[in-house]
Amino acid sequence: xxxxxxxxxxxxxxxxxxVRHATIxxxxxxxAPGESFDLLRDHEPRALHGQFLQQWPGxxxxxxxxxxxx
Numbered sequence: 001x002x003x004x005x006x007x008x009x010x011x012x013x014x015x016x017x018x019v020r021h022a023t024i025x026x027x028x029x030x031x032a033p034g035e036s037f038d039l040l041r042d043h044e045p046r047a048l049h050g051q052f053l054q055q056w057p058g059x060x061x062x063x064x065x066x067x068x069x070x
Contacts, residue, residue, distance in 0.1 A: 044064055
């Protein structure tokens with residue numbers, strides 16, 4: 001998998017579960033308009049996507065790339 005060269009990568013697989021969402025939200029809120037970050041998880045974050053939609057409607061784009069190790 002290749003990450004965008006101009007974006008920050010947040011690998012929540014390495015972060016304790018009880019602080020994952022706070023870390024993700026802090027990362028998003030620290031971005032300037034037009035900046036992005038790559039979120040690395042071990043599953044598709046559907047509930048997180050719903051939270052983004054509620055908190056920042058129309059203010060972000062969301063792309064999912066599922067990568068399976070092998």
